[in-house]
Amino acid sequence: MSSIRLRLIVILLATTGAVWCCAVFWTYLSTQHQVERVLDARLTEAARMVSSLITDHHIDVAAAVEAATAGDVPPEFTVAEGDYNRQLSCQIWSLQGQLVSRSASAPATSLADHDKGFRETTIKGERWRVYAVINPTLGVRVLVGDSLEMRDRLVGDVVKGQLVPALAILPVLAALLWLSVDRGLAPLNRIASALSGRSADELHPVGEDGAPREIRPLLRSLNSLFGRVTQARERERTFIAYAAHELKTPLAGLKTQAQVALRSDDAAVRETALGHISTSVDRTGRLVRQLIDMAAVDSAEADRAREAIDVAAAMREVSADLENLGIARNVSVDIHAGVTVGRASLNRMLLHLAVRNILENAIQHAPAGSHVDLIVERDGTKLRIEVVDQGAGMTPAQSRHLVGRFNRGSRGGEGTGLGLSIVEMAIQKLGGELAFDQRANGFAVRVSVPAGWLAEQAR
Amino acid sequence: MRILVVEDDAVLLDGLKVGLGLSGFTVDTVATLADATEALAADRFDAVVLDRMLPDGSGLEVLACLRERGDRTPVLLLTAKDETADRIDGLDAGADDYLGKPFDLDEVAARLRAITRRSEGRARPELRCGTIVLDPAGMAARKGGEPVPLSRREFSILRALMESPGMIHSKQALEQRLYGWQEDVESNTVEVHVHKLRAKLGAASIETIRGVGYRMGKSE
Numbered sequence: 001m002s003s004i005r006l007r008l009i010v011i012l013l014a015t016t017g018a019v020w021c022c023a024v025f026w027t028y029l030s031t032q033h034q035v036e037r038v039l040d041a042r043l044t045e046a047a048r049m050v051s052s053l054i055t056d057h058h059i060d061v062a063a064a065v066e067a068a069t070a071g072d073v074p075p076e077f078t079v080a081e082g083d084y085n086r087q088l089s090c091q092i093w094s095l096q097g098q099l100v101s102r103s104a105s106a107p108a109t110s111l112a113d114h115d116k117g118f119r120e121t122t123i124k125g126e127r128w129r130v131y132a133v134i135n136p137t138l139g140v141r142v143l144v145g146d147s148l149e150m151r152d153r154l155v156g157d158v159v160k161g162q163l164v165p166a167l168a169i170l171p172v173l174a175a176l177l178w179l180s181v182d183r184g185l186a187p188l189n190r191i192a193s194a195l196s197g198r199s200a201d202e203l204h205p206v207g208e209d210g211a212p213r214e215i216r217p218l219l220r221s222l223n224s225l226f227g228r229v230t231q232a233r234e235r236e237r238t239f240i241a242y243a244a245h246e247l248k249t250p251l252a253g254l255k256t257q258a259q260v261a262l263r264s265d266d267a268a269v270r271e272t273a274l275g276h277i278s279t280s281v282d283r284t285g286r287l288v289r290q291l292i293d294m295a296a297v298d299s300a301e302a303d304r305a306r307e308a309i310d311v312a313a314a315m316r317e318v319s320a321d322l323e324n325l326g327i328a329r330n331v332s333v334d335i336h337a338g339v340t341v342g343r344a345s346l347n348r349m350l351l352h353l354a355v356r357n358i359l360e361n362a363i364q365h366a367p368a369g370s371h372v373d374l375i376v377e378r379d380g381t382k383l384r385i386e387v388v389d390q391g392a393g394m395t396p397a398q399s400r401h402l403v404g405r406f407n408r409g410s411r412g413g414e415g416t417g418l419g420l421s422i423v424e425m426a427i428q429k430l431g432g433e434l435a436f437d438q439r440a441n442g443f444a445v446r447v448s449v450p451a452g453w454l455a456e457q458a459r
Numbered sequence: 460m461r462i463l464v465v466e467d468d469a470v471l472l473d474g475l476k477v478g479l480g481l482s483g484f485t486v487d488t489v490a491t492l493a494d495a496t497e498a499l500a501a502d503r504f505d506a507v508v509l510d511r512m513l514p515d516g517s518g519l520e521v522l523a524c525l526r527e528r529g530d531r532t533p534v535l536l537l538t539a540k541d542e543t544a545d546r547i548d549g550l551d552a553g554a555d556d557y558l559g560k561p562f563d564l565d566e567v568a569a570r571l572r573a574i575t576r577r578s579e580g581r582a583r584p585e586l587r588c589g590t591i592v593l594d595p596a597g598m599a600a601r602k603g604g605e606p607v608p609l610s611r612r613e614f615s616i617l618r619a620l621m622e623s624p625g626m627i628h629s630k631q632a633l634e635q636r637l638y639g640w641q642e643d644v645e646s647n648t649v650e651v652h653v654h655k656l657r658a659k660l661g662a663a664s665i666e667t668i669r670g671v672g673y674r675m676g677k678s679e
Binding site: 245246248249250251252253254255256257259260263264269272273276277279280283 | 468471473474475477478539540559562563564
């Protein structure tokens, strides 16, 4: 049931109904008990009265029976007067089994055949409760009984008297509940209409003041979500502006060179321009790929998508990715994976992008014919990756300048800065560290990331 | 007309150099802020095409430096940042015009002609001297309404002379207008071109001031 209103009304009606039913049942039981007690007492009294009247010979038997059975009905049970008249029946039998006398309402057959006390009998389909007493002086048995149907009707009338008004009230109760629930849900409706009236840009928090305590946690979660969405959109906006900006310069170069090629009559000039266009398209293609990588890294959540990675295999994969660039630049990549390196639980994409961009930069800057070393080691709980090329490298000032360009919103010259920004962001998300090292044998980029080493798989 | 292009993207820089060269400009190029500052201090340019973002800083720094020392060389800012606020910043920093990337080569040339015209205080796009009319946009000259075909170098020299008709231009000054840094200056070229110009426009069109230089002749 998805409607709170409907659910509340059904629950309230059901509980109210259950309480009523219990009350009616309890009334039924207690009324039945009372009726039995009172009417049994009357039976006893009537039987004794008949017995004592005929013993004393004050009146004859028939008159005694009439006197005893014409007694008034107890006032609390006089619901429908006519129905309850003549409810007692009396028979007087000789001990030899002959009917001495009976009241008008009594059947001709014996009401019961016991000597003393109460008994329930069925005569011609009618159930009776009969009290018997023996008068030893006259040698007669006095039987006084009343119809059990009568008793049931009495109890039934009492229960009906309670149920009828209750059922009559039920629709009124339902209507009242409906209105109350409506009032109760008004704050929710207010918030809902405030939210549905918003445009996609209105991500400011919903005011918690005046909101019922019960929905405050919901509002808080909603506001926190708004906050995260706002941040994500802000990041996206910055990124799109950055990407557009980053692409404008190579596009300007392409357009200019194309116009030169179109305009010049000199075949050599045209050829040079077309060569520039071709190089620039390659470079722009790489830039676009890096922008996509950057967006992927930016939105990645390192801890969400951890998986078991064979580190050495992952490094080979990265190297294979860059095979064409290596061939084009005549630079080879040597992977040195220590024997202790095994499998680690890491975000594969972040690791891959970080290493690929470091390696790509290294290949770009390594002199032709040289080789780039990719060293992978296990360093305690951490994974250490080192990329060493024999290029000119960077001064510390340059490296500081290059990293973090995206955050400052300035521009990365040859795409190098962008690559390093991707590396920096990915390493940061992996919770690791990035360092540069100018050595005698070349330029080294060192990465150290905490790795969830999988012990059972370690070689 | 000699201009300096400051841009760090090699492909774009080359395109501007060759493309503006085709439009009759003599183009010198630098890729960094430091080189731009040095070039502007050492040489005189008719206009500067300045990229706003350079690897070693903002182009606006060069601009501020230039204006600080009273240099009124017209500057056309090129930039990938093309929002209103950026344009306002650039213009307020002393730029004469602003062009967002990517741009059309012809537009760059037209804007350069426009800002130099303004800086020279001319109202008309063509230069006039007597019956000689020079159209910088079309790289064409007319004498008495008749078109006169000119080579790029001849055009450059005539343009330099016609920009300030009363002034005497030294041979060196004309050579500077004619050649960028990367080009070798051939000896006697200025004389050769002036000779050809006289042949096309009439002997009296250009005067030689012996030992000093050249200037436009008095109207015939």
